[in-house]
Amino acid sequence: MHGPVRLDRDVEALVLDPSYRGTEVEAAACRLPCPLEWHPGFRLAVSELRRYPDYRGQECVDLGTKIAIDGYLNSRMIGAAALTGDHDEQALKRVWHYVARFGPLPPGG
Template identity: 35%
Template sequence: MFDGAYQRDGVMPAHRPTYGGLNLLDHADGACPRFGSCHLRLRPAVLGRATFCLGDSHLSPEVVGTADAFEAVLAGLLAGVAASGECLGRAGTGVAALAWTLLDPPTTPGAVGRALDDYVEAQVHGTLDLAYDVEELVVDPSFAGTPTGVTLESIAERFGFPLRWHAGFVLAVDQVDAEFRGPAIPVLAARVHREFARAGGPVDAALIGRAAASVVVEPHRWADRGPIADTLQHLKQLWHVLVRFGTPYGT
């Protein structure tokens, strides 16, 4: 994408871009929640040193742009609607939902987007400094009162930006879909829930995180499931199911 600029002599791995997403619809769960339940919202000044592409960069997209030359990305969003055959309306999903906001911004701020496959990827060039470039840290409520939550709160306090809790996603273990990411996922969900749920609670981000940590530090515990890489992949897919079908906390 960058004409080999990051593969030239003297360029260190730390010089490479930081990857994220452009939250066009201001979704509470971020621009691309498939990559995690918590995210950093960056300050507007970062836009000046960011590049963007429609879809994930590992697919070698042809639709790219910058904040000052964004027309191709907008056109790509609208072209995607036509190509997908989706109805351009609030009930649309994927690129249709993204494109809709260009014509009529949503009236309900803070809604979740559940963007698993369709998003505008952002690449931030240059150093990303937590103390200067971050506007806020947005955290899943399942981490409240946990060691992870304490760590996130201490990071926000250390670097001087606010921490905000979004609505999160929860799903009853018997409601884990067997088709969206395959029949192995409900089986894994039942095991994760049985071994790691607190007081029979629902499937949520913290539960999946506890299981993932166990896979890494206790691989023998999961040897019956085959290669560890496969189990980690299935846990990621369980997160995708949670994002797609979960409901906000307290509903």
């Protein structure tokens, strides 16, 4: 693309993870001049995360375990961890790789 992107003209839809339903992120998205859609979502159990230390490294497994809530990880938890500034952004990105690779929710799930 060359030039500015206009949400009202250039964006078909903003697609959010369902972990952001009912949050400030959803409220902000609803104010944008493009449609809001939801994808099925990603949620990864820490027990599943721990099965794959070789995928992105034990450090990422440890970080994911640390930021998980009630034994699970999702997009919102990773985003909240990023906002604290306490974690390396690249490490959080690799945790996201785990969630996206091993934690897709089944349709309707």
